[in-house]
Amino acid sequence: MLLALLLAPGAWAVTAEQALKMATGDGEDRVQAINEAVLDADDRTRAFIDALSNDAVKASDKAAFVMDGDQATDPVTGAKVKLPDDAEDVINNNFLRSALDAAKAALQLHSEDEATRAAAAAALMKDPDESRLPLIDRALAAEKSPAVRDRLELARATTLLASHDAAKRLQAAEALQQARSPDIKLLLNEQLSHEDDPKVKAAIQAAIAKINEGLAWGDRLGVLFTGASLGSILLLAALGLAITYGLMGVINMAHGELIMIGAYATYMMQVVFQRYLPESAFGWYLVAAVPVSFLASALVGAVLERGVIRFLYGRPLETLLATWGISLVLIQTVRSLFGAQNVGVENPSWMSG
Template sequence: MKILHLAWVSALGLLLSLHSHALTAEQAFAMAAAEDNDARAAAINAAVLAPDAGGPTGRTAAYLQALADDAVRTAGGKAYVVQGDAASDPATGAAAKLPADAEEVVNNNYLRGVIESAQAALALSSSDVQQRRKAARQMAAEPDAARLPLIAKALAGESDEQVKALLGRARAASLLGSDDAAQRLQAVRQLAGLKTPETQLLLNQRLADETDPAVQKAIQAALPAIAESLAWGERLGAVFSGLSLGSVLLLAALGLAITYGLMGVINMAHGELIMIGAYATYLVQVLFQRWLPEALFGWYLVVAVPVAFAAAALVGAVLERGVIRFLYGRPLETLLATFGISLVLQQSVRSLFGAQNVGVENPAWMSGGVALLPNLTLPFNRIAIIAFAFAVLGAVAFMIARTRLGLFVRGVTQNRAMASCVGVNTARTDTYAFALGSGIAGLAGCALSQIGNVGPDLGQNYIVDSFLVVVLGGVGQLAGTVYAALGLGVLSKLLEGWTGAVLAKIAVLLFIVVFIQKRPQGIFALKGRSAEA
């Protein structure tokens, strides 16, 4: 197919050289609507290469879009563009009468690929640099020897360095299919310096078909260097993914570090408090979408943060005053009670929002990412969650260590009777502390809504890991929670690259079991009177 395709292009090039004028748009359009797929592909390429193609706003581009939209009919050797009940001549744009026997032009996948490549080629002459970058990126991903003249023309007039680099890669990738071994060798040397996954794939594919010993040797020398460079990107990507997972675990476990670590309450409904924060974020998004101008949508997440905290904190306060305060000092009973409450909360959410997941969109400023290496892109939403996790950690640490409420929480935790004797309202402090831990869980739900779907079972995916983080870090120790969350996140992602997700999870669990057996107090042990109590 490709050989015949190139033969048609060569034949058309010869035809063009024999005539003093370029292939007219009308001829190209008629041939693009022919029944033979290779003839249509050749005609499309010739129309794009013609000097009067007109760029991304010309008639050639408009006709290619009509072909892509299946809006072209043929009859009597002519092509017609049909929009609704109106037909027009693609060469002039003038209205035309559609013959009764006109037939629809059908595009298969091969022709759709040719059309998309042709549209990208025309976009290279756009005045918008972003559009040219997108087109050059597409041409680099789909190399075609028929595009070499157009690439050369675009390179000659291009000023943007990124577009030049992409076009250079597209030219080198296209030359890999050349009949000239010297050109193939030159292409291999150029691609070897790029060290991208795309060039690695192209060189591997070429190696399987290469017959020239010099080119084979060059490819075999280039592939290990590319693989080593990409391996570093994969390693750094695994570390970043681990930090991202660790920040999520940190947010999920911070609230538990207060309710369980400081208060001794085994709260099995902690995951549902995370879920409440996520649904609060969803409701704020819906409010912004329905009632506020579209320009303000990017700010919904800023409003959702305090709303998620307040919603989860309110539920936590009601839970503490209604159930938990009667069960202090009886951890197993709190476990059973909160487990039942978690089921009630899950079913309540299913009744209100349905059993299906709901989607929460990222604001525009959290979309995209930063490309550090060819195979390493750091998503903005993950970066934002890491920063948010540490901001929440700093706020919690400051509140516990420097505020009046933090002093009361620490006093009640260490010696409830003595704190009561000096005038601390222990019941109110318990409520505030539990509401604080619940509110932090709501913030975790707000963050989690930005990296996945929100559903009734959202919290169940994190409750076990949250308890593991708190126990591993040391009960009541915020610093231990940080080390445990980030350490488990990075360890899990590194092991996944070697063993797979399931075995990595088992390995992490075995590590925690062995560690707790050797050091039951966790990474950081309590010191002083609180450790003796």
């Protein structure tokens, strides 16, 4: 009796028939099977979806198998089995990979980590499917975080936007008017291109106009911020040139190259943190790079003053020619050390987003 209970249908959430449907058949049928499995997923279901996503599944006409090297296992029981001779690799196209990514995101809606749940809701917004609506509703009912709830509400609205019911599409379009996201705007434009209901079409157009209005202000603020950022750099460079000439009577044509030295000192600090310090410390490389870049530029400037410029005080034209030559030397030195291509300086995690 115990053996019969263990082998009875429903003992595991994923069945052999479900696993075969997820692995074989037309793309749309496979996506439907994946979405149905996600609604009542257990650990075996999650493992099988991960295996599909990692191209670690083979299938015959009768069953699907999870591969670990050359060893095949049953996706339902996890037991090792013999792989049939007619089993072939399961191939996933881009459409199926997108569905698998969305399914994996849906499985993370009940994660204990708030950031993981928020990322899962954002992923579902980008790939809406009405069959996942019960899963989103369950996550909404259990969610306590206001920020994650807002994302789940948007995910629900984008899901309803693809509904066959015009009333649900109208409700979704009205809800999405409050969004300020280019991704939401893209989904609305896609729906508008084949929407045939006049009321829904008008609501979608109103939502797009509202989003455009919000994004326009964001673009204006971005332009202002970029202008202030670039202007501050040019202002610092101009002040440096003016102060040097005012105090020393020197026209320093290598001024930009001294700024370059500071920039490459920042890059070197990034490399040091990446190679010799734990990954958790990488975010603090910029804090260390600020004093190091100032000191590196000051040191090179002091060497130039002691070695060349102090012999040319009172002769502005000769300082101009000498520092121009020094700038060429510094440029070529950097090219020889780091190459002619630009090097990347990454944002630390606390400055990203």
